[in-house]
Amino acid sequence: MRRQSKELNIGGVLIGGGHPVAIQSMCNIPSYDVENTIKQIDRLYDAGCQITRLAVPDEEGAINFAKIRKASKLPIVADIHFDYRLAIMAAEGGADKIRINPGNIGDINKVREVVAACKERGLPIRIGVNGGSLEKPILEKYGVTPVGLVESAMRHVDILEKCNFTDICISIKTSNVKNNIDAYRMMAEKCEYPLHLGVTEAGTEYMGTIKSAVALGSLLCDGIGDTIRVSLTDDPVKEIYAAKAILKSIGMTDSGVNIVSCPTCGRTRVGLIDLAKEVEQKLSNVKAKLNVAVMGCVVNGPGEAREADVGVACGKGEGLIFAKGEIIKKVPEDQIVPELIKYIEDLTGEKI
Numbered sequence: 208m209r210r211q212s213k214e215l216n217i218g219g220v221l222i223g224g225g226h227p228v229a230i231q232s233m234c235n236i237p238s239y240d241v242e243n244t245i246k247q248i249d250r251l252y253d254a255g256c257q258i259t260r261l262a263v264p265d266e267e268g269a270i271n272f273a274k275i276r277k278a279s280k281l282p283i284v285a286d287i288h289f290d291y292r293l294a295i296m297a298a299e300g301g302a303d304k305i306r307i308n309p310g311n312i313g314d315i316n317k318v319r320e321v322v323a324a325c326k327e328r329g330l331p332i333r334i335g336v337n338g339g340s341l342e343k344p345i346l347e348k349y350g351v352t353p354v355g356l357v358e359s360a361m362r363h364v365d366i367l368e369k370c371n372f373t374d375i376c377i378s379i380k381t382s383n384v385k386n387n388i389d390a391y392r393m394m395a396e397k398c399e400y401p402l403h404l405g406v407t408e409a410g411t412e413y414m415g416t417i418k419s420a421v422a423l424g425s426l427l428c429d430g431i432g433d434t435i436r437v438s439l440t441d442d443p444v445k446e447i448y449a450a451k452a453i454l455k456s457i458g459m460t461d462s463g464v465n466i467v468s469c470p471t472c473g474r475t476r477v478g479l480i481d482l483a484k485e486v487e488q489k490l491s492n493v494k495a496k497l498n499v500a501v502m503g504c505v506v507n508g509p510g511e512a513r514e515a516d517v518g519v520a521c522g523k524g525e526g527l528i529f530a531k532g533e534i535i536k537k538v539p540e541d542q543i544v545p546e547l548i549k550y551i552e553d554l555t556g557e558k559i
Contacts, residue, residue: 209430212401215331215374218282218303220257222376222433223401228459229434230450231403232443233260233286238268238275245278247443252280254447258434260284260306269293273300284333291317298324304376306333308340309366322370331374334363337407338381351381353390361397375400376434380407387422391431401433408438415439416449423453464490467512468501475503476523477540485544495555499547517550519543530554 214224222229232251236244251259259281263269276283284304285297291312294305309318325332336359338351349355356379377400379390387406406422409415419437426432437449454460468483483501500518512518513532520527526543528535538546548559
């Protein structure tokens, strides 16, 4: 069961309210480089990103934000710290959501000005709490703990609610995977606002993907989470591929190919590792929802993979192409991939 949360509209992308989990990323090109930021957003869009975020560090960044948003294929969240005027400029410049911590942008009157700018344009506000930037009193009382993260978020929520603003999304990220999971579970019980999931400072592609898969996967399987970002010290496009893979692995996407392949053993008599990688690469852009099995022998063949829509069970220098557990044909090893692709093309009507 998905956690019930308030519906928000982020530039046409609906989150919460039972809508599919949205995939987000963040541009890592400085906002003064308008041309290359737009090119990066185009690449994110092509990879399947649905919402992106852009740092607005100063007035020049706010001016450029408007130029970038005008050319963007994606809704953009303006990432603001400390200066409430930048949030107002970003709202005026076409932002689809404002990310702030109300407690660090000044007194309540400044918060009200940001709220007024967002209300006028129907923009949600994301409260973004990070383990590395907790308020000093909370840090002294709780340390970087799930309780501290949640209390910080709820203090910011209280500020916005006192301004009669409830179009709120919340993130409470830390680099500690266990704390992250516990904090989001606690937060899910505290409110009905949509939750944006992520592990902050997760690391490079390898470790960052593993940390994110553990944290985001655990929460999504609990029904918690309305948007996700896999934060990687790498090309943001890789964040999209990782996020899609996480959603696919737990059955939360309605399109794309899920590859099932065995780990190989002493019974394997074909080059299964390269074969599986080739199949995965060739099917990476298929839109149809398919389970495709690439198995190394008859033990892990049509029997264990009978639920696959299509697959291959390999023998010595050959393979049995099968669908839903029924054998279709036997082919030599060098024809396994072409024959598998041809069958999938016929099945889906897509050109691969």
